[in-house]
Amino acid sequence: MTTQKSALDAGRDIVATLNSPLEGQLAEKYDTLVPDFAESLVEWAYGRHYARPGLDLKTRQLCTISALTVLGGQTAPQLQVNIRHTLAAGASRTEIIEAIWQMAIYGGLPAAINGLNAAQECFDVIDAEAA
Amino acid sequence: MTTQKSALDAGRDIVATLNSPLEGQLAEKYDTLVPDFAESLVEWAYGRHYARPGLDLKTRQLCTISALTVLGGQTAPQLQVNIRHTLAAGASRTEIIEAIWQMAIYGGLPAAINGLNAAQECFDVIDAEAA
Amino acid sequence: MTTQKSALDAGRDIVATLNSPLEGQLAEKYDTLVPDFAESLVEWAYGRHYARPGLDLKTRQLCTISALTVLGGQTAPQLQVNIRHTLAAGASRTEIIEAIWQMAIYGGLPAAINGLNAAQECFDVIDAEAA
Amino acid sequence: MTTQKSALDAGRDIVATLNSPLEGQLAEKYDTLVPDFAESLVEWAYGRHYARPGLDLKTRQLCTISALTVLGGQTAPQLQVNIRHTLAAGASRTEIIEAIWQMAIYGGLPAAINGLNAAQECFDVIDAEAA
Amino acid sequence: MTTQKSALDAGRDIVATLNSPLEGQLAEKYDTLVPDFAESLVEWAYGRHYARPGLDLKTRQLCTISALTVLGGQTAPQLQVNIRHTLAAGASRTEIIEAIWQMAIYGGLPAAINGLNAAQECFDVIDAEAA
Amino acid sequence: MTTQKSALDAGRDIVATLNSPLEGQLAEKYDTLVPDFAESLVEWAYGRHYARPGLDLKTRQLCTISALTVLGGQTAPQLQVNIRHTLAAGASRTEIIEAIWQMAIYGGLPAAINGLNAAQECFDVIDAEAA
Numbered sequence: 001m002t003t004q005k006s007a008l009d010a011g012r013d014i015v016a017t018l019n020s021p022l023e024g025q026l027a028e029k030y031d032t033l034v035p036d037f038a039e040s041l042v043e044w045a046y047g048r049h050y051a052r053p054g055l056d057l058k059t060r061q062l063c064t065i066s067a068l069t070v071l072g073g074q075t076a077p078q079l080q081v082n083i084r085h086t087l088a089a090g091a092s093r094t095e096i097i098e099a100i101w102q103m104a105i106y107g108g109l110p111a112a113i114n115g116l117n118a119a120q121e122c123f124d125v126i127d128a129e130a131a
Numbered sequence: 132m133t134t135q136k137s138a139l140d141a142g143r144d145i146v147a148t149l150n151s152p153l154e155g156q157l158a159e160k161y162d163t164l165v166p167d168f169a170e171s172l173v174e175w176a177y178g179r180h181y182a183r184p185g186l187d188l189k190t191r192q193l194c195t196i197s198a199l200t201v202l203g204g205q206t207a208p209q210l211q212v213n214i215r216h217t218l219a220a221g222a223s224r225t226e227i228i229e230a231i232w233q234m235a236i237y238g239g240l241p242a243a244i245n246g247l248n249a250a251q252e253c254f255d256v257i258d259a260e261a262a
Numbered sequence: 263m264t265t266q267k268s269a270l271d272a273g274r275d276i277v278a279t280l281n282s283p284l285e286g287q288l289a290e291k292y293d294t295l296v297p298d299f300a301e302s303l304v305e306w307a308y309g310r311h312y313a314r315p316g317l318d319l320k321t322r323q324l325c326t327i328s329a330l331t332v333l334g335g336q337t338a339p340q341l342q343v344n345i346r347h348t349l350a351a352g353a354s355r356t357e358i359i360e361a362i363w364q365m366a367i368y369g370g371l372p373a374a375i376n377g378l379n380a381a382q383e384c385f386d387v388i389d390a391e392a393a
Numbered sequence: 394m395t396t397q398k399s400a401l402d403a404g405r406d407i408v409a410t411l412n413s414p415l416e417g418q419l420a421e422k423y424d425t426l427v428p429d430f431a432e433s434l435v436e437w438a439y440g441r442h443y444a445r446p447g448l449d450l451k452t453r454q455l456c457t458i459s460a461l462t463v464l465g466g467q468t469a470p471q472l473q474v475n476i477r478h479t480l481a482a483g484a485s486r487t488e489i490i491e492a493i494w495q496m497a498i499y500g501g502l503p504a505a506i507n508g509l510n511a512a513q514e515c516f517d518v519i520d521a522e523a524a
Numbered sequence: 525m526t527t528q529k530s531a532l533d534a535g536r537d538i539v540a541t542l543n544s545p546l547e548g549q550l551a552e553k554y555d556t557l558v559p560d561f562a563e564s565l566v567e568w569a570y571g572r573h574y575a576r577p578g579l580d581l582k583t584r585q586l587c588t589i590s591a592l593t594v595l596g597g598q599t600a601p602q603l604q605v606n607i608r609h610t611l612a613a614g615a616s617r618t619e620i621i622e623a624i625w626q627m628a629i630y631g632g633l634p635a636a637i638n639g640l641n642a643a644q645e646c647f648d649v650i651d652a653e654a655a
Numbered sequence: 656m657t658t659q660k661s662a663l664d665a666g667r668d669i670v671a672t673l674n675s676p677l678e679g680q681l682a683e684k685y686d687t688l689v690p691d692f693a694e695s696l697v698e699w700a701y702g703r704h705y706a707r708p709g710l711d712l713k714t715r716q717l718c719t720i721s722a723l724t725v726l727g728g729q730t731a732p733q734l735q736v737n738i739r740h741t742l743a744a745g746a747s748r749t750e751i752i753e754a755i756w757q758m759a760i761y762g763g764l765p766a767a768i769n770g771l772n773a774a775q776e777c778f779d780v781i782d783a784e785a786a
Contacts, residue, residue, distance in 0.1 A: 007564075007567070030768075030771060033752055033771060033774070033775060034752060034756050034771065036572075037756075040531075040572045041764065043531070043567075043568075043572075044236065044567075044568045044572065045236045045764065048560075048564045048567075048568065049232070049233045049235070049236055050233070052229060052232075052233075054223075054225040054226060054228070054229045055193075055225070055226050055229035055230060055233075059190055059193055059226075059230075060229070060230075060233060062186075062190055062193075062194055063193055063194050063196070063197035063230050063233060063234075064197070064233070064236075064237065065194070066194035066195070066197055066198045067197045067198055067200070067201045067234055067237045067238065068237060068765065069198070070198045070201060070202055070370070071201055071237065071238065071727070071763075071765065072464070072465065072467040072468075072727065072729070073467030073468070073729070074465070074466070074467045074727040074728030074729045074765070074766075074769060075237075075727075075728070075765045075769075077765075077768075077769075078237075078764070078765040078768070092185075094185040094186070095185060095186050095190075097185070097426055097427060098183060098185045098186035098191070099186060099190075099191075099194050101180070101183075101427050101430075102180045102181070102183075102186075102191060102194060102195070103194075103198055104180070104370075105175065105176045105180055105195075105370060105371055106195065106198045106199060106202065106206075106209075106370045106371065106372060107198065107202065107369075107370045108332070108366075108367060108368045108369045108370040108373075108464075109367055109368065109434065109438065109471070110368060110461065110464065110467070110468045110470075110471040111370075111467075113423075113470075113471070114467060114470075116423060116426060116427065119426070120426060138433075138436070161375075161378060164359055164378060164381070164382060165359060165363050165378065167441075168363075171400075171441045172371065174400070174436075174437075174441075175436075175437045175441065176371065179429075179433045179436075179437065199372065201763070202334070202370075202372065203334065203336070203595070203596065203598040203599075204336070204598030204599070205334040205335030205336045205372070205373075205376060205596070205597070205598045206334075206335070206372045206376075208372075208375075208376075209371070209372040209375070228557055228558060232558050232561075235763075236763060236764055237763045237764065237765060238762075238763045239595075239725070239759075239760060239761045239762045239763040239766075240565065240569065240602070240760055240761065241592065241595065241598070241599045241601075241602040241761060242598075242763075244554075244601075244602070245598060245599075245601070247554060247557060247558065250557070251557060269695075269698070292637075292640060295621055295640060295643070295644060296621060296625050296640065298703075299625075302662075302703045303633065305662070305698075305699075305703075306498065306698075306699045306703065307498045307633065310691075310695045310698075310699065311494070311495045311497070311498055312495070314491060314494075314495075316485075316487040316488060316490070316491045317455075317487070317488050317491035317492060317495075321452055321455055321488075321492075322491070322492075322495060324448075324452055324455075324456055325455055325456050325458070325459035325492050325495060325496075326459070326495070326498075326499065327456070328456035328457070328459055328460045329459045329460055329462070329463045329496055329499045329500065330499060330634065331460070332460045332463060332464055333463055333499065333500065333596070333632075333634065334596065334598070335598070336596040336597030336598045336634070336635075336638060337499075337596075337597070337634045337638075339634075339637075339638075340499075340633070340634040340637070354447075356447040356448070357447060357448050357452075359447070360445060360447045360448035360453070361448060361452075361453075361456050363442070363445075364442045364443070364445075364448075364453060364456060364457070365456075365460055366442070367437065367438045367442055367457075368457065368460045368461060368464065368468075368471075369460065369464065463632070465726070465727065465729040465730075466729030466730070467727070467728070467729045490688055490689060494689050494692075497632075498632060498633055499632045499633065499634060500631075500632045501594070501628075501629060501630045501631045501632040501635075501726075502629055502630065502696065502700065502733070503630060503723065503726065503729070503730045503732075503733040504632075504729075506685075506732075506733070507729060507730075507732075509685060509688060509689065512688070513688060568760070569760045573756070573757045573759070573760055574757070576753060576756075576757075578747075578749040578750060578752070578753045579717075579749070579750050579753035579754060579757075583714055583717055583750075583754075584753070584754075584757060586710075586714055586717075586718055587717055587718050587720070587721035587754050587757060587758075588721070588757070588760075588761065589718070590718035590719070590721055590722045591721045591722055591724070591725045591758055591761045591762065592761060593722070594722045594725060594726055595725055595761065595762065599761075602761075616709075618709040618710070619709060619710050619714075621709070622707060622709045622710035622715070623710060623714075623715075623718050625704070625707075626704045626705070626707075626710075626715060626718060626719070627718075627722055628704070629699065629700045629704055629719075630719065630722045630723060630726065630730075630733075631722065631726065
């Protein structure tokens with residue numbers, strides 16, 4: 001059985017779609033501290049989850065946006081990375097903002113407002129990069 | 132301007148689609164303890180959030196499933212109500228399960244496993260009701 | 263300086279006001295598992311916090327009710343103990359319910375609803391005890 | 394029935410007492426990103442909660458301070474806004490500090506210390522504004 | 525490179541030490557709902573983490589006990605499974621209790637008390653099984 | 656009985672081992688805002704917990720590292736203080752990193768990554784101080 005091998009490969013296929021330099025960037029930043037960090041993250045997050053059938057990639061990413069929002073302001077860096085992935089998966093900025101603001105119901109207003117602030121900052125950076 | 136009135140009305144329209152007896156059930160359970168509880172919840176959650184344009188209802192519900200999962204096992208009752216709403220919004224059981232299990236990445240395995248347990252229990256009740 | 267001694271004594275004075283059998287009940291339940299548990303809890307929670315000047319006991323208890331509510335449904339046992347302490351500190355049931363329901367803003371609806379459920383259950387037990 | 398209309402109006406009356414430019418500031422900052430954000434927040438938070446009878450405004454604000462403290466350091470911006478509202482509602486700085494520090498019992502020392510840091514920073518800004 | 529294959533195998537070696545029927549039990553309970561659930565969990569949790577060099581298994585398990593405690597009462601089922609794993613890794617009941625109670629500092633008293641309750645219940649079940 | 660007195664003294668003995676200037680630094684930073692803050696923290700955290708028998712100091716510190724990691728990025732300041740204490744208690748940097756990264760299982764990837772970032776920053780400061 002080759003499931004393990006394909007989990008990593010399947011994860012790399014998803015990463016190629018969403019953010020191809022990601023594994024290399026993670027390896028450079030973390031693999032000295034935590035050997036195999038990047039490979040392990042790609043295998044688990046992208047190979048064992050995002051690559052699964054049963055839910056389309058764009059909806060998966062919007063679910064992630066909502067989850068990172070209710071987890072609170074400490075996830076702002078991860079929210080900003082995933083906002084870019086969610087745009088790459090085909091979502092509009094409006095869909096992303098709605099997936100954040102709706103979380104005021106479940107995680108409270110501070111979490112939702114911190115999420116909006118992170119999104120605004122991310123959009124501003126993207127616009128500056130495009131300028 | 133009639134925005135306030137329409138927030139409640141717009142919320143009631145969404146509730147009519149997802150779970151029409153909800154407002155009455157909430158009023159019966161909570162309005163003695165908290166006057167205006169049911170009306171206030173429908174206005175805020177459904178009128179001020181789910182009724183917004185920009186994200187379709189099915190995706191909104193799947194985002195809610197993911198958020199309730201990462202918030203941890205204490206939201207099991209709300210997860211079970213929202214699993215029914217998500218089915219009513221057109222999602223399959225598989226899509227719901229995927230929106231829960233993916234949360235192992237962001238909220239950790241205990242939260243994801245508690246979410247799966249709540250979903251299994253909810254599906255079992257629905258199947259028993261249908262039998 | 264006798265601060266340490268008086269932290270425990272000051273804590274015991276507060277406990278005498280709110281719930282005099284508490285230290286004994288905690289000792290019986292936990293001191294075998296964690297030696298000095300009850301004394302340590304009374305010293306820290308009641309001696310080092312509730313006994314402080316600067317905020318009245320009833321307001322301190324209502325703040326605790328709100329905090330336990332936003333911490334989520336897993337604090338239901340502590341919420342029920344503290345609802346009794348808050349009544350003993352002179353708050354009305356309405357004040358307690360308001361301190362819970364307001365938390366829908368900050369901790370989200372699931373936390374607030376779980377808090378209301380815990381309060382309703384606690385009031386029902388108190389009423390049954392009084393009957 | 395005019396409940397909805399009055400929720401927004403009642404919310405605006407509370408905001409007028411605590412921080413009159415708030416709605417305008419929120420609208421300027423967020424209404425482009427989330428249409429109706431400011432109105433929606435005032436209606437829900439202030440109209441549907443703070444405006445309710447049954448608990449005085451100063452105690453409501455102190456409960457909010459405690460709740461934001463136990464929610465952890467990511468709520469520092471909201472804590473600082475609410476410290477100003479709590480002073481406007483008639484609480485002393487000492488009462489605010491006590492409502493924060495007591496949370497070491499329920500949310501742990503890191504949350505309480507982050508809350509004290511946010512309060513100290515807020516007091517310093519207020520003092521600098523007054524100088 | 526054979527890292528992926530060995531992640532699952534390495535995980536299975538750890539599971540064999542701590543709780544050999546675990547993978548089978550998880551597969552029976554969850555693999556219909558989430559295909560590959562058990563294999564995926566063993567690969568990630570045990571292969572990609574517990575099997576790593578650099579920290580001994582007993583200390584890893586005690587760290588897990590502390591983490592599950594501060595995550596709050598909703599992790600009681602996972603805490604009970606891990607208490608058994610921690611005993612299997614060579615820790616004493618006292619070490620486990622201390623790793624729980626210390627968490628009162630960081631996660632607050634409700635989380636620590638819920639953790640003690642879960643441990644007491646787990647010890648009682650183990651004693652009953654041994655009787 | 657002299658338990659209370661010895662809790663503070665026992666706490667001071669532990670602090671002398673881990674970080675002798677700590678009580679003075681805390682007093683200078685917080686005792687004006689919260690009278691008795693430093694003494695109270697030393698008594699509770701170090702006297703009532705770390706000084707207890709039954710678990711060695713190095714393991715206690717590694718448990719704290721894991722707990723602060725799962726509590727999320729808002730505990731970065733406390734994580735950095737405790738990384739120094741954990742080194743002082745005899746742990747290696749590798750053991751600390753492993754106690755952080757393992758938390759990806761229980762608290763999710765964002766919490767673990769924020770923990771790694773805090774550790775890297777702390778190690779960099781320590782190295783710069785030593786240079």
